[in-house]
Amino acid sequence: MGNILISALENRENIVLLGHLHPDGDAIGSTLGLYNYLKENYPEKKVDLYLDDPAKKFSYLAGFEEIRTEYEEGRTYDLCISLDSSDTERLGVFLPYFETAAHTLCIDHHRTNPGFADENLVVPEASSCAEVLFGLLDGEKISRCTAECIYTGIIHDTGVFKYSSTSRATMDAAGFLMEKGIPFGDIIDGSFYRRNFVQNKMLGIALLKSRRILDGDCMISVVTRNNMEDNGAGPQDMDGIIDQMRNTDGIECAVLLYEGKEGEFKASLRSNHWLDVSAIAQSYGGGGHIRAAGCTLRGDADTVTAVITNAVAEAIKKDKPNV
Numbered sequence: 610m611g612n613i614l615i616s617a618l619e620n621r622e623n624i625v626l627l628g629h630l631h632p633d634g635d636a637i638g639s640t641l642g643l644y645n646y647l648k649e650n651y652p653e654k655k656v657d658l659y660l661d662d663p664a665k666k667f668s669y670l671a672g673f674e675e676i677r678t679e680y681e682e683g684r685t686y687d688l689c690i691s692l693d694s695s696d697t698e699r700l701g702v703f704l705p706y707f708e709t710a711a712h713t714l715c716i717d718h719h720r721t722n723p724g725f726a727d728e729n730l731v732v733p734e735a736s737s738c739a740e741v742l743f744g745l746l747d748g749e750k751i752s753r754c755t756a757e758c759i760y761t762g763i764i765h766d767t768g769v770f771k772y773s774s775t776s777r778a779t780m781d782a783a784g785f786l787m788e789k790g791i792p793f794g795d796i797i798d799g800s801f802y803r804r805n806f807v808q809n810k811m812l813g814i815a816l817l818k819s820r821r822i823l824d825g826d827c828m829i830s831v832v833t834r835n836n837m838e839d840n841g842a843g844p845q846d847m848d849g850i851i852d853q854m855r856n857t858d859g860i861e862c863a864v865l866l867y868e869g870k871e872g873e874f875k876a877s878l879r880s881n882h883w884l885d886v887s888a889i890a891q892s893y894g895g896g897g898h899i900r901a902a903g904c905t906l907r908g909d910a911d912t913v914t915a916v917i918t919n920a921v922a923e924a925i926k927k928d929k930p931n932v
Contacts, residue, residue, distance in 0.1 A: 613730050614690075614745040617714045618651065621687035625706050626658045628692055629699040631844060631875075634765025634800060636660070636693040637667050639716070639738040642758035643692065644672050650750050657686075659703045664845045666800050670761060671754035686710045691726060693738035693762075695719035695896045716741055718766075721887065721896040736774040737766035743782045756789035761796055768852060769797055772900055801849075808846045811837070815850045815865060826861045826929070827921050828854050831910050834868040844869055847877075855879035861925070862886060864917055866906070874906045874913045878921075884928050889920050 618624075626644055628636035637660065644658045659677045667673060680702045689710035694700055695717060700707055707713055707726075715726035718741050720733035735741045739762025751759075763783055767775045770783070787793050804812065811832065819830035830850075837843070847867050854863035862880040869875055876893070878886035880900050887902040893916075895904025906913040 612745060613714065613728055614716075617688060617690070617712065617728060618647075618654070621712060622654050623685075623687045624654055624656045625684075625686040625689050625710065626656065626692065627689065627694065627700050627703050627707060628660050629694040630661050630701040632660050632663050632693075633848075634667070635737045635739055635762040637663050637670070638758045638760070638762025638765065639692045639742050641667075641670050641672050641676075642739060642742055642755050642762065643690065643716075644675075645755040645758060646746055646751065648672070649752055649755070650747075657684075659706065661701055661703075662845075664848065666803070667761065669796075669799065670758050672758075680705070688712050688714065689726075690714045690716065692716050692742065693718075695722045697725050716745070719896055719898070721891055734774075734776070736772070736776065736779040737763050739763045739766070740779055740782055743786075748785060751786075751789065753789045753791060756786040757791045757796060760786040760791055760793060761800055764797055764801060766901075769801060772898075774898065774900075804849065805846075807840060807842050808848065810840050811842050811846050812850050812853060814840070815847075815854070815867075819854065821860065822918060823922055823925060825859060826925055827864060827918075828857050828860045828862075829864040829914070829918065830854065830866070831874075831914055832865070832867040833910055834871055837867065844875065847875075851877040851879050855881060861929075862921065864921060866910070866913055866917065868910070872907055872909065874908075874910070875903065876906055876913070876917055877903045883930055884921075884924060886924075889917075889924050892920065 626640050628640040647656045689707045713726035715729045717731045718735040718738050722731045732741045739759045743759050815830045851865040862884045865877045866874045880886045885899050887897045890902035890904040893904040
Protein backbone atom coordinates (compact mmCIF):
# COMPACT_ATOMS: atom_id res chain seq x y z
CA MET A 610 0.00 0.00 0.00
CA GLY A 611 1.26 3.46 -0.87
CA ASN A 612 1.42 6.39 1.49
CA ILE A 613 -2.20 7.23 2.30
CA LEU A 614 -1.32 10.85 3.16
CA ILE A 615 0.55 11.57 -0.07
CA SER A 616 -2.25 10.13 -2.19
CA ALA A 617 -4.88 12.14 -0.27
CA LEU A 618 -2.95 15.37 -0.87
CA GLU A 619 -2.78 14.91 -4.65
CA ASN A 620 -4.80 17.51 -6.57
CA ARG A 621 -6.26 18.91 -3.36
CA GLU A 622 -5.28 22.49 -2.63
CA ASN A 623 -7.63 23.60 0.15
CA ILE A 624 -7.07 21.52 3.29
CA VAL A 625 -8.43 21.60 6.83
CA LEU A 626 -7.00 19.74 9.82
CA LEU A 627 -9.16 18.80 12.82
CA GLY A 628 -8.52 17.24 16.24
CA HIS A 629 -10.86 16.14 18.99
CA LEU A 630 -12.75 18.23 21.55
CA HIS A 631 -10.72 19.37 24.58
CA PRO A 632 -7.47 18.57 22.75
CA ASP A 633 -4.73 16.92 24.75
CA GLY A 634 -1.02 16.89 23.97
CA ASP A 635 -1.37 14.21 21.32
CA ALA A 636 -4.21 15.97 19.49
CA ILE A 637 -2.36 19.29 19.56
CA GLY A 638 1.03 17.79 18.75
CA SER A 639 -0.19 15.68 15.83
CA THR A 640 -2.36 18.36 14.23
CA LEU A 641 0.31 21.06 14.59
CA GLY A 642 2.95 18.62 13.44
CA LEU A 643 1.08 17.96 10.20
CA TYR A 644 0.19 21.65 9.86
CA ASN A 645 3.85 22.69 10.00
CA TYR A 646 4.95 19.84 7.74
CA LEU A 647 2.42 20.80 5.05
CA LYS A 648 3.17 24.52 5.29
CA GLU A 649 6.91 23.85 4.92
CA ASN A 650 6.80 21.19 2.21
CA TYR A 651 3.62 22.03 0.29
CA PRO A 652 3.63 25.86 0.23
CA GLU A 653 1.27 25.90 -2.75
CA LYS A 654 -1.53 24.40 -0.63
CA LYS A 655 -3.78 26.40 1.71
CA VAL A 656 -3.98 24.73 5.13
CA ASP A 657 -6.22 25.66 8.06
CA LEU A 658 -6.20 24.09 11.53
CA TYR A 659 -9.19 24.20 13.88
CA LEU A 660 -9.05 23.10 17.52
CA ASP A 661 -11.28 23.58 20.51
CA ASP A 662 -9.51 25.97 22.91
CA PRO A 663 -5.99 24.44 23.03
CA ALA A 664 -4.13 24.90 26.32
CA LYS A 665 -1.70 27.83 26.42
CA LYS A 666 1.06 25.61 27.82
CA PHE A 667 1.52 24.33 24.26
CA SER A 668 2.16 27.82 22.89
CA TYR A 669 5.87 26.97 22.46
CA LEU A 670 4.88 24.91 19.40
CA ALA A 671 5.28 26.59 16.02
CA GLY A 672 1.95 27.50 14.47
CA PHE A 673 0.10 27.60 17.80
CA GLU A 674 -1.02 31.20 17.27
CA GLU A 675 -2.41 30.26 13.86
CA ILE A 676 -4.86 27.71 15.29
CA ARG A 677 -8.47 28.74 14.59
CA THR A 678 -10.79 28.18 17.54
CA GLU A 679 -14.14 29.43 16.20
CA TYR A 680 -16.33 27.74 13.60
CA GLU A 681 -16.69 29.86 10.44
CA GLU A 682 -19.90 29.08 8.60
CA GLY A 683 -19.72 28.56 4.85
CA ARG A 684 -16.12 27.37 4.63
CA THR A 685 -15.61 24.21 2.58
CA TYR A 686 -12.47 22.25 1.78
CA ASP A 687 -11.09 19.86 -0.83
CA LEU A 688 -9.68 17.67 1.93
CA CYS A 689 -10.40 17.29 5.63
CA ILE A 690 -7.87 15.36 7.74
CA SER A 691 -8.98 14.26 11.20
CA LEU A 692 -6.22 13.39 13.66
CA ASP A 693 -6.52 11.65 17.05
CA SER A 694 -10.33 11.64 16.98
CA SER A 695 -12.02 8.28 17.55
CA ASP A 696 -15.36 9.29 16.01
CA THR A 697 -17.08 12.20 14.27
CA GLU A 698 -18.88 13.35 17.43
CA ARG A 699 -15.50 14.20 18.95
CA LEU A 700 -14.94 16.78 16.19
CA GLY A 701 -17.49 19.00 17.95
CA VAL A 702 -18.60 22.23 16.32
CA PHE A 703 -16.11 21.72 13.49
CA LEU A 704 -17.87 18.57 12.24
CA PRO A 705 -19.47 20.43 9.27
CA TYR A 706 -15.98 20.92 7.76
CA PHE A 707 -15.60 17.15 7.74
CA GLU A 708 -19.12 16.51 6.43
CA THR A 709 -18.84 18.99 3.54
CA ALA A 710 -15.25 18.22 2.47
CA ALA A 711 -14.80 16.70 -0.98
CA HIS A 712 -12.57 14.00 0.52
CA THR A 713 -11.80 12.92 4.09
CA LEU A 714 -8.87 11.16 5.75
CA CYS A 715 -8.68 9.87 9.33
CA ILE A 716 -5.33 9.29 11.06
CA ASP A 717 -5.71 7.77 14.51
CA HIS A 718 -4.72 5.09 17.01
CA HIS A 719 -7.88 4.55 19.10
CA ARG A 720 -9.03 0.95 18.91
CA THR A 721 -12.68 2.09 19.14
CA ASN A 722 -12.36 4.08 15.89
CA PRO A 723 -14.83 2.59 13.34
CA GLY A 724 -13.04 4.12 10.32
CA PHE A 725 -15.42 7.01 9.68
CA ALA A 726 -13.59 8.79 6.82
CA ASP A 727 -13.28 8.07 3.11
CA GLU A 728 -9.78 6.79 3.85
CA ASN A 729 -8.59 5.64 7.27
CA LEU A 730 -5.27 4.82 8.87
CA VAL A 731 -6.02 3.59 12.38
CA VAL A 732 -3.16 1.82 14.16
CA PRO A 733 -4.37 0.64 17.59
CA GLU A 734 -0.97 -0.71 18.60
CA ALA A 735 0.67 2.70 18.13
CA SER A 736 1.40 4.73 21.26
CA SER A 737 -0.15 7.89 19.88
CA CYS A 738 -1.60 9.55 16.82
CA ALA A 739 1.69 11.46 16.62
CA GLU A 740 3.54 8.17 16.20
CA VAL A 741 1.17 7.12 13.40
CA LEU A 742 1.70 10.48 11.72
CA PHE A 743 5.48 10.17 12.05
CA GLY A 744 5.34 6.99 9.99
CA LEU A 745 3.68 8.89 7.13
CA LEU A 746 6.19 11.73 6.90
CA ASP A 747 9.48 11.91 5.01
CA GLY A 748 12.08 12.01 7.78
CA GLU A 749 14.43 14.22 5.78
CA LYS A 750 11.66 16.80 5.41
CA ILE A 751 10.77 16.93 9.11
CA SER A 752 11.98 20.28 10.47
CA ARG A 753 12.88 20.97 14.07
CA CYS A 754 9.51 22.76 14.47
CA THR A 755 7.58 19.75 13.20
CA ALA A 756 9.72 17.43 15.32
CA GLU A 757 8.85 19.38 18.48
CA CYS A 758 5.15 18.94 17.75
CA ILE A 759 5.32 15.20 17.07
CA TYR A 760 7.56 14.59 20.09
CA THR A 761 5.07 16.48 22.26
CA GLY A 762 2.26 14.25 21.04
CA ILE A 763 4.23 11.09 21.76
CA ILE A 764 5.27 12.02 25.31
CA HIS A 765 1.74 13.01 26.28
CA ASP A 766 0.08 9.80 25.16
CA THR A 767 2.84 7.61 26.61
CA GLY A 768 3.11 9.42 29.95
CA VAL A 769 6.72 10.18 28.98
CA PHE A 770 7.28 6.60 27.77
CA LYS A 771 5.75 4.94 30.86
CA TYR A 772 2.51 3.51 29.46
CA SER A 773 2.25 -0.02 28.11
CA SER A 774 1.59 1.30 24.60
CA THR A 775 5.24 2.42 24.41
CA SER A 776 7.14 0.18 21.99
CA ARG A 777 10.51 0.02 20.29
CA ALA A 778 8.92 1.87 17.35
CA THR A 779 7.88 4.62 19.77
CA MET A 780 11.40 4.97 21.13
CA ASP A 781 12.93 4.86 17.64
CA ALA A 782 10.62 7.69 16.55
CA ALA A 783 11.45 9.72 19.67
CA GLY A 784 15.17 9.20 19.12
CA PHE A 785 14.91 10.32 15.51
CA LEU A 786 13.03 13.47 16.56
CA MET A 787 15.56 14.24 19.30
CA GLU A 788 18.30 14.21 16.68
CA LYS A 789 16.55 17.15 15.00
CA GLY A 790 17.89 19.24 17.89
CA ILE A 791 14.66 19.67 19.83
CA PRO A 792 14.89 20.76 23.52
CA PHE A 793 13.33 17.50 24.67
CA GLY A 794 13.95 18.09 28.39
CA ASP A 795 12.28 21.50 28.30
CA ILE A 796 9.35 20.06 26.33
CA ILE A 797 8.78 17.35 28.93
CA ASP A 798 9.05 19.71 31.90
CA GLY A 799 7.10 22.57 30.38
CA SER A 800 4.18 20.72 28.84
CA PHE A 801 3.90 17.63 31.03
CA TYR A 802 5.10 18.33 34.56
CA ARG A 803 5.02 22.09 35.15
CA ARG A 804 1.80 23.44 36.69
CA ASN A 805 0.63 26.97 37.33
CA PHE A 806 -0.67 28.11 40.72
CA VAL A 807 -4.33 27.34 39.98
CA GLN A 808 -3.49 23.87 38.66
CA ASN A 809 -1.55 23.12 41.83
CA LYS A 810 -4.53 24.24 43.93
CA MET A 811 -6.89 21.99 41.98
CA LEU A 812 -4.49 19.08 42.36
CA GLY A 813 -4.51 19.64 46.12
CA ILE A 814 -8.31 19.88 46.25
CA ALA A 815 -8.74 16.73 44.18
CA LEU A 816 -6.33 14.77 46.38
CA LEU A 817 -7.95 16.04 49.59
CA LYS A 818 -11.37 14.97 48.31
CA SER A 819 -10.20 11.58 47.11
CA ARG A 820 -11.23 8.23 48.61
CA ARG A 821 -10.11 4.63 48.21
CA ILE A 822 -13.00 2.37 47.33
CA LEU A 823 -13.73 -1.17 46.13
CA ASP A 824 -11.43 -2.89 48.62
CA GLY A 825 -8.72 -0.37 47.89
CA ASP A 826 -8.46 -1.24 44.20
CA CYS A 827 -9.76 2.16 43.10
CA MET A 828 -9.11 5.79 44.06
CA ILE A 829 -11.83 8.29 43.17
CA SER A 830 -12.19 12.05 43.50
CA VAL A 831 -15.11 14.33 42.60
CA VAL A 832 -14.51 18.03 41.91
CA THR A 833 -17.64 20.15 41.51
CA ARG A 834 -18.25 23.26 39.48
CA ASN A 835 -18.29 25.27 42.71
CA ASN A 836 -14.83 23.93 43.64
CA MET A 837 -13.54 25.06 40.27
CA GLU A 838 -15.25 28.46 40.22
CA ASP A 839 -14.09 29.25 43.77
CA ASN A 840 -10.51 28.87 42.57
CA GLY A 841 -10.86 30.43 39.11
CA ALA A 842 -10.21 27.08 37.45
CA GLY A 843 -11.33 25.71 34.10
CA PRO A 844 -11.15 22.27 32.49
CA GLN A 845 -7.55 22.86 31.40
CA ASP A 846 -6.55 23.28 35.04
CA MET A 847 -7.48 19.65 35.70
CA ASP A 848 -4.73 18.31 33.44
CA GLY A 849 -2.35 15.87 35.07
CA ILE A 850 -4.41 15.26 38.21
CA ILE A 851 -5.58 11.81 37.13
CA ASP A 852 -2.01 10.73 36.40
CA GLN A 853 -0.92 11.76 39.89
CA MET A 854 -3.83 9.79 41.33
CA ARG A 855 -2.90 6.71 39.28
CA ASN A 856 0.58 6.73 40.83
CA THR A 857 -0.85 6.13 44.31
CA ASP A 858 0.72 3.04 45.84
CA GLY A 859 -1.50 -0.02 46.02
CA ILE A 860 -4.32 0.96 43.66
CA GLU A 861 -5.15 -0.51 40.27
CA CYS A 862 -7.23 2.35 38.92
CA ALA A 863 -8.01 6.02 39.46
CA VAL A 864 -11.16 7.95 38.57
CA LEU A 865 -11.45 11.73 38.47
CA LEU A 866 -14.86 13.32 38.01
CA TYR A 867 -14.99 17.07 37.46
CA GLU A 868 -17.98 19.22 36.62
CA GLY A 869 -17.65 21.47 33.58
CA LYS A 870 -21.13 22.65 32.77
CA GLU A 871 -23.65 22.34 35.60
CA GLY A 872 -24.77 18.74 35.89
CA GLU A 873 -22.18 17.47 33.38
CA PHE A 874 -19.16 15.62 34.69
CA LYS A 875 -16.06 14.67 32.74
CA ALA A 876 -14.79 11.27 33.88
CA SER A 877 -11.10 10.51 33.44
CA LEU A 878 -10.02 6.93 34.10
CA ARG A 879 -6.56 5.39 34.40
CA SER A 880 -5.36 1.91 35.30
CA ASN A 881 -1.99 0.39 36.07
CA HIS A 882 -1.87 -3.29 35.16
CA TRP A 883 -5.00 -5.28 34.31
CA LEU A 884 -8.18 -3.17 34.26
CA ASP A 885 -9.55 -2.21 30.83
CA VAL A 886 -10.84 1.33 31.45
CA SER A 887 -11.61 1.91 27.77
CA ALA A 888 -14.45 -0.62 28.00
CA ILE A 889 -15.93 1.34 30.91
CA ALA A 890 -15.69 4.66 29.08
CA GLN A 891 -17.07 3.22 25.86
CA SER A 892 -20.21 1.99 27.62
CA TYR A 893 -21.02 5.65 28.39
CA GLY A 894 -20.28 7.03 24.93
CA GLY A 895 -16.62 7.75 25.58
CA GLY A 896 -13.47 5.92 24.61
CA GLY A 897 -9.72 5.87 24.74
CA HIS A 898 -7.13 3.24 25.52
CA ILE A 899 -6.97 0.17 27.73
CA ARG A 900 -5.09 2.07 30.45
CA ALA A 901 -6.35 5.61 29.81
CA ALA A 902 -9.87 6.62 28.81
CA GLY A 903 -12.64 9.11 29.45
CA CYS A 904 -16.33 9.82 29.04
CA THR A 905 -19.00 12.34 30.02
CA LEU A 906 -21.71 11.63 32.62
CA ARG A 907 -24.77 13.74 33.37
CA GLY A 908 -26.45 14.18 36.73
CA ASP A 909 -25.57 15.48 40.17
CA ALA A 910 -22.35 14.54 41.93
CA ASP A 911 -23.87 11.70 43.95
CA THR A 912 -25.57 10.19 40.90
CA VAL A 913 -22.53 10.18 38.62
CA THR A 914 -20.31 8.91 41.44
CA ALA A 915 -22.65 5.95 41.98
CA VAL A 916 -22.82 5.26 38.24
CA ILE A 917 -19.08 5.21 37.66
CA THR A 918 -18.40 3.32 40.90
CA ASN A 919 -20.80 0.55 39.88
CA ALA A 920 -19.24 0.40 36.40
CA VAL A 921 -15.72 0.15 37.80
CA ALA A 922 -16.82 -2.49 40.32
CA GLU A 923 -18.26 -4.65 37.53
CA ALA A 924 -15.12 -4.21 35.42
CA ILE A 925 -12.88 -5.14 38.34
CA LYS A 926 -14.97 -8.25 38.97
CA LYS A 927 -14.50 -9.25 35.32
CA ASP A 928 -10.85 -8.26 34.79
CA LYS A 929 -9.15 -8.86 38.14
CA PRO A 930 -6.79 -11.81 37.88
CA ASN A 931 -7.13 -14.67 40.30
CA VAL A 932 -4.13 -14.68 42.59
